[in-house]
Amino acid sequence: MTGISIAVISLQALHTPSTSSLAKRADENRNGLYNVLWGWSFCDGCRYTGICTLVTCPGNRMPSLERYFGHYKELVCSYSHDLENHRMDAVVSSHEEIFHLIRVLKETPNITRGALAKQVFGNANNMGIESEQEHVIGLAVKALTMVYSTHWLNQNAEHDNGDLVSPNWLKDTPFHAFLEGLFPMIDHPGFGEDASASFWEMKSSITGSKLIRKGGLSFSPTEDLSNHLKLNRKTGVIEIFHHTAFLKENLRITRCMEGPMGVEGSLRLGALPRQLALEALDSIQKIIFPLSDPSAVTLLQRLVIEKGFDEDCLRFEASAIREPHETNTRYLYFGARLADIYDELENPTPRGLISRWAKRKGAGHANIATIIAVIIALIFGLVTLGLGGFQAWISWQQWKHPIEGPP
Structure with a gap:
């Protein structure tokens, strides 16, 4: 397999069903996953027949989490395929072992990755085993927080559009500190203020339809919350973390809690910080795709069909x-990225050949229309000159070779 990376092989393997017991038993462990993540208690119908029988049972929300659970299965398959193609000494062989990792992360959010690996797996015998332990820990972290903590797992997620150089969770870094580093709080002027005049002006300027129509931008789904609202100025693509059902479950857990709660306290409940989850959800449903705007709903419906966005993005919830x-x-978490998108709309990055040429010559993006008008006028001038020359040639031919009338 010289010259072919393990990452590429594993990514290709995702396109075929995994034969490992871990991958095949994902569906029957769905209840266990939701129980360990969010403390769901299921009714007898959910436990024994798979059909929810109580209105108050959280099992009623399973359909809205279908996209999230599908991603979990993809992560499990990526691990299973790596074992089938490259390793036979699996670090974990059951979903319960993954759930145990999640429990430890929730109970001790200040634990380091090295201490977590030692507590759960014991001492690693070699570098290969240690690397696989990092992969499994990354799988548990992703299920709990929807952020990548290892480069390997990021590269092998089938639908990921995130940043492949996202930070690794270092061996001696506490878990909560790793997350705090991914989501720094910045009180950005405008979006960081509470309903200021500048906020309303900027907010109304960056709806999805305007970003497409005026800015020539597009949207791509990402499975990594830390990549939410990232703008690639070179390609004009904005990444959207689209798992709104996951965000809503986090908000249900922290609702009615007294006082602000930091990352460490939120993790003990199995949730992201409330402010972080609210910002991610509202930036989708109130700013980029405001569900009060029919055109935004139409755009979001198209992204669900064409780009695989979670259909739950179209469901607005409040009281629950x-x-x-x-x-x-x-x-406070995503204000700088929203401002970056607003700045791109106000000062577009040249992407086409003419736009880049205008930028290099100092003409500025605002004068591109003038340049295009000059080019069009030049083309019309050349065409007119050509037609004039053709007419002159016809007149000369008629003079030189007159057509004689009948005698």
């Missing part, structure tokens, strides 16, 4: 997940 005062969200 929000506090009464949570109407206008301050953007």
Whole structure:
């Protein structure tokens, strides 16, 4: 297999069903996953027949989490295929072992990755085993927080559009500190203010339809929350973390909690910080794709069909997940990225040949229309000159070879 990376082989393997017991038994462990993540208690119908019989049972929300669970299965398959193609000494062989990792992360969010691996797996015998332990830990972290903590897992996620150089969770870094580093809080002027005049102006300017129509931008789904609202200026693509059902479950857990709660306290409940989850959800449903705007709903429906966005993005919920005062969200985590998108709309990055040429010559993007008009006028001038010359040639031919009338 010289010259072919393990990552490429594993990515190709995702396109065929995994034959490992871990991958094949994912569906029957769905209840266990939701129980360990969010403490779901199921009714007898869910446990024994798979049909929910109580209105208050959280099992009623399973259909809305279908896209999230599908991603979990992809992660499990990526691990299973790596074993089948390259390793036979699996670090884990059951979903319960993955659930145990999630429990430890929730109970001790200040644990380092090295200490976690030692506590759960014992001492590693070689570098290969240690690398596989990192992969399995990354799988548990991804299920709990929807962020990547290892480069290998990021490269092998089938539908990931995220940054392949995202940070690894280092061996001596506490888990909560790793997450705090991924999501720094920045009180950005405009989006960081609470319903200021500049906020409303900027917010109304960056709806999805305007970003497409005026900015020539497009949207791509990402499975990594830390990549949400990242703008690639070179390609004009904005990444959207689209697992809104996952965000809503996090908000249900932290609803009615007294006082602000940091990363460490939220993780003990099995949730992301409430402010972070609110910002991610509202930036989708209130700013980029405001569900009060029919054109935004149409655009979002198209992205669900064409780009694989989670259909739950189209469902707006309030009473079950929000506090009464949570109407206008301050953007302390994603304010800088929203401002970056707004700046791109105001000062577009040249991407086409003419745009780049105009930028290099100092003409500026605002004068591109003038340049195009000059080029069009030049083309019309050349065409007119050609027609004039052709007419002159016909007149000369008629003079030189007159057509004589009948005698």
